[in-house]
Amino acid sequence: xxxxxxxxxxxxxxxxxxxxxxxxxxxxxxxxxxxxxxxxxxxxxxxxxxxxxxxxxxxxxxxxxxxxxxxxxxxxxxxxxxxxxxxxxxxxxxxxxxxxxxxxxxxxxxxxxxxxxxxxxxxxxxxxxxxxxxxxxxxxxxxxxxxxxxxxxxxxxxxxxxxxxxxxxxxxxxxxxxxxxxxxxxxxxxxxxxx
Numbered sequence: 479x480x481x482x483x484x485x486x487x488x489x490x491x492x493x494x495x496x497x498x499x500x501x502x503x504x505x506x507x508x509x510x511x512x513x514x515x516x517x518x519x520x521x522x523x524x525x526x527x528x529x530x531x532x533x534x535x536x537x538x539x540x541x542x543x544x545x546x547x548x549x550x551x552x553x554x555x556x557x558x559x560x561x562x563x564x565x566x567x568x569x570x571x572x573x574x575x576x577x578x579x580x581x582x583x584x585x586x587x588x589x590x591x592x593x594x595x596x597x598x599x600x601x602x603x604x605x606x607x608x609x610x611x612x613x614x615x616x617x618x619x620x621x622x623x624x625x626x627x628x629x630x631x632x633x634x635x636x637x638x639x640x641x642x643x644x645x646x647x648x649x650x651x652x653x654x655x656x657x658x659x660x661x662x663x664x665x666x667x668x669x670x671x672x673x
Contacts, residue, residue, distance in 0.1 A: 593603060
């Protein structure tokens, strides 16, 4: 038993030494942790200070870089905008030409149809009027040569031409009426008589 007591006492003494060692080790670790935390904090403060000092320099450098990129982009786009503008103006010119040609054709067709309608109504055309004016001038010169006095024209030639249009139009309508048989001349159909 005595041996047992000795071993128990030895174990208790060694456990006290172990506990003291463990206590010392724990305190050393906690000091090293505090020192590490302080170093990390100081590193963060230093990084913040450096960033604050160099931040304005970096900001200025970024602004300069942005300005150079903007200038090069403007140069590139200015050239392309001019090219696009030229292409669009060219296409607009082509469309204008096509529209003008189409409008001219439409106008020509309209004039031709109006002229045909006027001819059907018996209205003289330009060529006929020019021919008529030439004949009137020739007759006037013949009258002057023969010595007879020529009555002074009160109205201009254009109005005389307008007056000459009306009889032609009236003649055309008279001939159209003469071609149609009147109702009075047609014999009446006999009515059937009831037996």
